[in-house]
Amino acid sequence: MRKVFFNKAFIISSMASLLLLVTGCHPSPDSNAVQSATEKTTLKIGFVKLTDMAPLAVAVEKGFFKDEGLLVQLEVQPNWKLLYTRVQKGELDGAQMLAAMPLASMTAKPSGTEIITPFTMSYNGAGITVSNAIWSEMKNNIPLEDGKPQHPISASALKPIVDQYKQQHKPFNLGMTFPTGTHNYMLRYWLAAGGINPGMYDPNKNDLSGNIGADVTLSVVPPPEMMAKMVTGTTLGYSVGEPWNQKAVKKGFGVPVITSDVLWDNGADKVFGVTTSFAEQNPNTTVKVVKALIRASSWLDENDYAHRKEAAKLIAQSNYVGVDEDIILNSMTGVFEYEKGDVRPLKSFNTFFTGQYGIPYYSDAIWWLTQMRRWGQIAETKPNNWYLETAQKAYRPDIYTKAANSLIAEGKMKKEQFPNLATATFIKPPQTSRLDGVVFDANKPTAFLAAFKIGNK
Template identity: 55%
Template structure:
């Protein structure tokens, strides 16, 4: 029976009849399997919770959730989902913790920080990594004007990329000599944006400051040469225009919005800071996963299918995705602003649009697999900047990663999709041999390589940042 027919038949049932089918005797279950593929009904089981509410922040990388909804992938799994934008990352996290949200588009650092007790304490897990890349660092027109003379030019006069923070350093030093703080924005203390901005600044010799939570200082500005503070993503362009900050790191479409408004210049993408870096995750509580295991696998299946749709046929579906995301109930930015980065290009200085086909990656390169080594990278940056106050053993990093990142759930979801021939197995890791650790990664802007199996050695390799034995 075709999946589309199954979907129509299943959706025609009332909520009560679906529950009766799920809880009926063996005889009734044999009838119910007419409406759902045999392997799905018998091996996965019906969703224990059908009606779900998911949260997100208005960024283009929430796309897998929107597509899973719009394309009916959630409904294919018997899930009836409501999707709701949240005011900021703290409100979103609290919603997942208190149960007003069943799951959410999250910063990769949020489940890790919550589970180890940095900020709000709660055991949050992720069975699904939402994307690779997708962020940029933008500076105001005035800062760009001061940076530009320091940057090498190509034959056509355009700046050579990637643009390192080395070219920002003289500007920061000038402000310091004039007694002016150099303020920059990022979206949340445990966001990828915070760690990417810090990484870029430190690689250029600019100290982004330390945290000292054990002393009650969570500003992250101890010893800082550039002062980083939190601004919600949609407010970034307006805050830059007001002069409150001189630059920021954020996801799309809020870098391209600065270009369209003529108020700033994106100087670098996170792809250029760390090629194919992990970005957001889908977060749920450990309690939810334990209470509703079938629901958890099914929502992961829907998200996997959405990610495949977003990347398939060399991004052929991206224009349709952009149209969906431009709706006010999703990202709500103009179609052209979202398309500027999501369809394979990125505009830096006004008129300087360049091909960046992997600016947004949702499925290629095993983007959806929750790698332990990705989790450990975030933990190393938390330690580097003092959010983890004390030294931890390598085993501590491994154990924390395994508490939060759940490739076992992902593998169950992916294998069931493969068995039903809904997806191509070639797009997934070899589950029989996968360890959860990527090979050593070398494509960072500072030339430092990362091996997730050696977290403390990695932390000690940086010129700027806390090292073994250091404490603020």
């Protein structure tokens, strides 16, 4: 047999040639290319049937995910509990989430799988609706202005009715979507501001009902089931995101009495959530998802909502929200309908990008943490610094900033479309609630809690 001998120089030369061939004729890999490599390109992302899932649908339908080299499958979930569990188990790569969910994962005892948010999906998108029967009684307690109920409507108009139910030993049941969810806290805030105790949680006593000392009963109901539960009398009203408040109006079954912006303007409602481990194992993928969502949210708000009708038609499809387009449009074009025919301007309702940019602000996280403490889900009193430190673990503007800077560098968005991210503290200025006049200063969360008559301090 013929023997073939290779000298060291030949071997080195051959290996170098092979390396050049494999790397596309570059003698050494480009460091920037390595950093921008996408770890995972096929993703499964969950959502619940709500109007503010729109950025996800737009990112798919307008090709923003595709521009980032991502193949995204959107998968509807029947309720928030299953969605939350599936993200924690890794069955979903990420999901639309209630803004307090990542914080709940950080404060849970015993500790479980932690979730972070690098992007805020929506603002001012929720409302509180009551049945026609309850509304007809409430109206007697509400002053009129130009022949219409004066807004904002306080829960003090509901209190005499709740008191009557208690005297008659009848349950007064209201629906919300998840115990550590935005709609639960919004409903509780509104009730308490009107002198109605929504009840307390006590994890130290293993009482997670939320009904300790309650004047009313708050029950978990999936968003698409809200109106049906009210129509059958299971609940007398509910707190939920759109389009389920406007659907009650359009179908003639209920009346929205207040929107979330009145309680706390421009607070995060929904966020995009992934597990901490997913973000650590797939940092470039996470940034690319955020890039696509930034572009989608900007598209939804740009040119004075010029694309909203198109967006409403898009998400009205059965694979997304599956509700009539005109119902979705009722709160997507700068107006909101209360009683049938009582249509009022509400430009800030259902916003996605304008003014807040999708940034996961620490101050938004702190607001939700105060409500978790107020109602007992956080069992012990916490100092001011704990609120900020916990917010910084769950809300990640650093990831958002990388995504925004990348979009600017690539020419997909302009620097002027964002605030100065290099100098941002990600703490919004103090804000006074239009409902009760209480000032929220994210630097003083304990003072904020001390201002309330009902709830923990």
